[in-house]
Amino acid sequence: MKNAKISASILIMLLLTSCTNMQVEDGKHGQVGSITGAIGGALVGQAIGRSTEATLIGAAVGTMLGYMIxxxxxxxxxxxLNRALEYTPSGEPAAWTNPDTGNSYEVIPKPAWKDPEEEKVCREAEIIATIDGRTERTYTTACRDASGRWVLQN
Structure with a gap:
């Protein structure tokens, strides 16, 4: 019974995150990050600790990290980022430092391709971010929305 509740909770969380690749309203990125982080943290906590306590601790840590990022x-x-995806040649880096936060980013886009299912133009990219002195590297996909803006998909 206990495992069924945990499995149901995880399934509900995964269903909720299926909406996280939508265009996010300004000021809401931390909220989306915290939801995604909580789910990821809960899954990692459950996989490592195999207990309710580990799942809850993982969810709490994931929530904080997701919100911050x-x-x-x-x-x-x-x-x-939108400008880099639009104008930077494939394989070439585009870098900037935010004058307000001091955070720096480097984006290396790959060639654009057309998503056959959704008929959208998409582009994969590597993003290297240095936030508060810590460097993180991530790989993502961005697709054009109806207005022509690039929207991160994952």
Whole structure:
């Protein structure tokens, strides 16, 4: 019974995160990050600790980390990321430092391709972010929305 409750909870959380690749309203990136972080943390906690306590601790830690990362990229950074995806040749880096936060980013886009299912133009990219002196590297996909802006998918 206990495992069924945990499995049901995880399934509900995964269903909720299926909405996280939508365009996020300004000021809400931390909230989306905290939801995604909580789910990821809960899954990691359950996989490592195999107990309710480990799941809860993982969810709490994931919530905090997801909020911090989601909140760090402000409007200026999102505009620069959009510009990099739009104009930077494949394999070439585009880098900037946010004058307000001091955070720095480097984006290396790959060639654009058309998503056959959704008929969208997409582009994968490597993003290297240095936030508060810590460097993180991530790989993501961005697709054009109806207005032509690049929207991160994962």
């Amino acid at each position: 989601g909140n760090e990229m402000d409007k200026y950074d999102r505009a620069r």
